[in-house]
Amino acid sequence: MPIKSIRQAINETLKNEMRRDSTIVVIGEDVAGGAGSDGIDDAAGGVFGVTKGLVGEFGRERVIDTPITEAGFIGMAAGAACTGLRPVVELMFVDFIGVCFDQVFNQTAKFRYMFGGKSETPLVIRSMVGAGIGAAAQHSHMLHPLLASVPGLKVALPSNAYDAKGLLLTAIRDNDPVIFLEHKLLYDMKCEVPDEDYLIPFGQAAFTREGDDITLVSMSNMVLNCNQVADNLAKDGINADVIDLRTVSPIDEGAVLESVEVSGRLLIVDEASERCSMASEISSIVAEKAFKSLRAPIAKVTAPHTPVPFTPTLEKLYVPSVERIEQAARMTLEA
Amino acid sequence: MALQEKDLLRAYRLMSTIRQFESRVDTEFQQGNIPGFVHDYSGQEAVATGACMHLTKDDYVGSTHRGHGHCIAKGCDIKGMMAEIMGRSTGLCRGKGGSMHIADINQGMLGANAIVGGAPPLAIGAALSAKTLGTKNVSLSFTGDGGSNQGTVFESMNLAVVLQLPTIFMFENNGYGEHTAAKYAVGSGDIAGRAAGFGMPAKRVDGLDFFAVYDAVGEAVERARSGGGPSAIEASAVRFGGHFIGDPQLYRGEGEHERNRRDNDCIKIFSKKVISEKMLKKSQLNSVDKEIAQLIDTAVEEGLSAPWPSAEELLTDVYSNY
Structure with a gap:
């Protein structure tokens, strides 16, 4: 292909x-x-x-x-x-x-x-x-x-x-x-990428990694970081679901809920600032609809509540890094 | 573009319909039969009519918050309009749009628009469709003197010139943007002059004179249809009522209201001319008035007895699929 x-x-x-x-x-x-x-x-x-x-x-x-x-x-x-x-x-x-x-x-x-x-x-x-x-x-x-x-x-x-x-x-x-x-x-x-046409329906998330121990939900560029974290965790025998939402309106609630019902642990990663982000939205959905499945508090890694800084040193801190995500994932796993 | 008897009768019918429709909306509003708030088009009938009489069903019009007159002149169904304004399920938009969003795309009506300066971007879009698809249709946007100051309007005029779109910018200068005089808010005081600055033919006409509006728009529509690009027209008009029905109109000068009704009524001016020049008979105008009064009575009766939208309607029509 x-x-x-x-x-x-x-x-x-x-x-x-x-x-x-x-x-x-x-x-x-x-x-x-x-x-x-x-x-x-x-x-x-x-x-x-x-x-x-x-x-x-x-x-x-x-x-x-x-x-x-x-x-x-x-x-x-x-x-x-x-x-x-x-x-x-x-x-x-x-x-x-x-x-x-x-x-x-x-x-x-x-x-x-x-x-x-x-x-x-x-x-x-x-x-x-x-x-x-x-x-x-x-x-x-x-x-x-x-x-x-x-x-x-x-x-x-x-x-x-x-x-x-x-x-x-x-x-x-x-x-x-x-x-x-x-x-x-x-x-x-x-x-x-196939040459022929194919349609991806909206509201259908993709699992870019599969595992039962923790659910990582993200979208866009943050999916790459989550994949990296999942691969790092796999080296320690921890298996993560990585869910790429692909569309944030509509949202594939089903995929998230099904995964959390198995893993009981949820980390959401969003490059948007935290307040009213997709991280808070997914967190709210899971808290309402799968609360009993949770074995640890829901965790979020997002950009801070600031404009995006210019200088490379601050910009690097602004974007959720593989390290920050991995650390949050491990804390969730230990909680 | 000589107007035949049937054209003059049509013009009178449209103007009478708008005037009677608005007057009845006022009454029904006062009686609590219309929710929300309403902007009365009375006094400006010659502008909507003179403009829309050049348009076919397949041409597009974008309108303002004061849009009932434009809808009627563009051919929207009177009963559907009344029911819409009353919020009933039989309304043109099933009661979901209301006075400020009356639309009928199938009738070439892109909607009244509650955002001041809302119509021009959409209307140039319809013109882009016409140009790209080669349909020979045109679009016309109505904008008030208030809207004429909006950035979207300037951007649309520039885009229309750059892309040579078949569109007409129809500015209705009724002297007031809400409660503030146009002579205060329009910096140059010259809306047509500003439009000309964008590089298109622009004219100022007496909006109380149906014939003047009709001729100016005819020329602009002809130019647009034949590939000559956009034009602008500023029609000076008179808003009989307030910004909205119930507006105490404290900004009016002494005697202004009475003077307008007496001397600046475009329908009276039209009637006087067609009767004195023997183009139409008074009896013809009277019978149009009667016929329209009956139509509006029926529209109100049917509107008031029409069902409200069902609870399920709250959630439908957001998407075509989701």
């Missing part, structure tokens, strides 16, 4: 879907780049090259470079989604949701309900999340908990290239607005 990076998997999926369905358009800042300039066309292909080559095949009518006006073009994409197009719009960094949040939560997310179920909004908003490259406070936030709290939105955040393809296909073909969050540290992560 071919090996592909997340960047390649997303790029290929966009291309294949645009070939299949002429109503799909890609909209965003520098999704091609070079518009109106004297240099080359497709000068950017997205700031991290994820949409490279699309404009060459589909032209500027379907790969639309916008001015830097997120509220305007996200709103435009929402209006287009209600009227016959299936836009895949790129919000370069999820932090920029601040300038266009009204278009997302007040317009896009509420249309179907406000209109009594008589509309569909097949809109995908792709955006980049996460710390780790010194991009500092306004280009590094994990905002999936905020977005997952909005009724009407679905939120997917893949941790590997296989899931990136399957989740993006589902997102594009879904008739509801989907926020698709790509962690900037993961673009070059590679794995086997």
